[in-house]
Amino acid sequence: MSIASQCPECGAALPENFSGGCPVCALRGALALSGASAEAEVVMAEKPMDWIGRYKLLQKIGEGGMGTVWMAEQEEPIRRGVALKIIKLGMDTKQVIGRFEAERQALALMDHPNIAKVLDAGATETGRPYFVMELVRGVKITEYCDQHQLATRQRLDLFMQVCQAVQHAHQKGIIHRDLKPSNILVTHNGGVPMPKVIDFGIAKATGGQILTDKTVFTAFAQLIGTPAYMSPEQTGMNTLDVDTRSDIYALGVLLYELLTGNPPFETKALVQAGVDEMRRVIREQEPPKLVNLVRGDLDWIVMKCLEKDRTRRYATANALAGDLEHHLHHEPVSAAAPGAWYRVSKFARRHRAGIALVTIFVHLLATGVVISTWQGGSTQSGIWSRLH
Ligand SMILES: Nc1ncnc2c1ncn2[C@@H]1O[C@H](COP(=O)(O)OP(=O)(O)OP(=O)(O)O)[C@@H](O)[C@H]1O
Numbered sequence: 001m002s003i004a005s006q007c008p009e010c011g012a013a014l015p016e017n018f019s020g021g022c023p024v025c026a027l028r029g030a031l032a033l034s035g036a037s038a039e040a041e042v043v044m045a046e047k048p049m050d051w052i053g054r055y056k057l058l059q060k061i062g063e064g065g066m067g068t069v070w071m072a073e074q075e076e077p078i079r080r081g082v083a084l085k086i087i088k089l090g091m092d093t094k095q096v097i098g099r100f101e102a103e104r105q106a107l108a109l110m111d112h113p114n115i116a117k118v119l120d121a122g123a124t125e126t127g128r129p130y131f132v133m134e135l136v137r138g139v140k141i142t143e144y145c146d147q148h149q150l151a152t153r154q155r156l157d158l159f160m161q162v163c164q165a166v167q168h169a170h171q172k173g174i175i176h177r178d179l180k181p182s183n184i185l186v187t188h189n190g191g192v193p194m195p196k197v198i199d200f201g202i203a204k205a206t207g208g209q210i211l212t213d214k215t216v217f218t219a220f221a222q223l224i225g226t227p228a229y230m231s232p233e234q235t236g237m238n239t240l241d242v243d244t245r246s247d248i249y250a251l252g253v254l255l256y257e258l259l260t261g262n263p264p265f266e267t268k269a270l271v272q273a274g275v276d277e278m279r280r281v282i283r284e285q286e287p288p289k290l291v292n293l294v295r296g297d298l299d300w301i302v303m304k305c306l307e308k309d310r311t312r313r314y315a316t317a318n319a320l321a322g323d324l325e326h327h328l329h330h331e332p333v334s335a336a337a338p339g340a341w342y343r344v345s346k347f348a349r350r351h352r353a354g355i356a357l358v359t360i361f362v363h364l365l366a367t368g369v370v371i372s373t374w375q376g377g378s379t380q381s382g383i384w385s386r387l388h
């Protein structure tokens, strides 16, 4: 970030040798008094061809609970298209950028084909934080699966790539904290669908004050937008207590949605219920089983991700992907209660051809034994009758 002179309150860039009150704070104050924060957004809104730092805004490509996303062009030191996300009013810009800077080194170490890189961060002239990311030309994973009417197998293939991306990030010490369909876009690479996880590092930078107070709940619901993907521990007061297993929970919600069409708890119902009930549901209520839709392994795998007690979830995204591999290869999955019958049936399914051959062989053998016994019997009875 390179701002010569900044407002100590909101972080807005100020003209050099500026004295007196910050105009951005004054405007915000006036609009807040009149309850017109939406108007504030309009007054301060960016438009195409505006410059933000060294990025030229081209076209608005998305709008989330937290801000607006633009397709933009970077001219120096390299010319490239980027996605630029400008955070809405209401966040402490300095804190947001400070938290991002703290994680920047770790973010730079992430290098995975299924992760969109976060390239830069800064503050707009009106003092709002912005993030610059790799531009992904794709649609969100749930939409992609539905548009292309993907079968379960293909959905699992995409999901397992997401697991690999998350595993990579975790190994580099980065937790996403906000995994959900709108943060996983599917693009095409040589005609092959390829999921890309976006917004790595952003939830941590922008989510410092989540749910610390009932009064921020409305703002929280608006900002985060998707409590459906929030793990039980993320609804707590202590945001420091979040670890990689919160991402495993969110992966479970995503898998649930990819397989059934809906997350286990709908965001709208959670938000409407109010903060206490939302917390209770996420922390205590068992998610509806998938059993009528996908039986056995997949149900168990999803439920293991959604365990309220995080020590009972998969310890890593790799372990989760591994269990899906087992399922696809008809091997026993670790999420199942391993009864003898379950293992035998998996063995039988895995070696179907071999078992069919053995069965035919045993059958032939048995028939042969019966025939030869019968023939032996009739020969003996022939000899016997001749002797008599
Ligand atoms: N790096 C990117 N490349 C391409 N499109 C993007 C990128 N980042 C975001 N978008 C688009 O912008 C939309 C809004 O993104 P944004 O992250 O602001 O909101 P969200 O993920 O829906 O919700 P939240 O604000 O809770 O993160 C996305 O759904 C996506 O379509």
Ligand SMILES: [Mg+2]
Residues within 6 Å of the ligand: 064, 182, 183, 198, 199
């Ligand atoms: Mg997002």
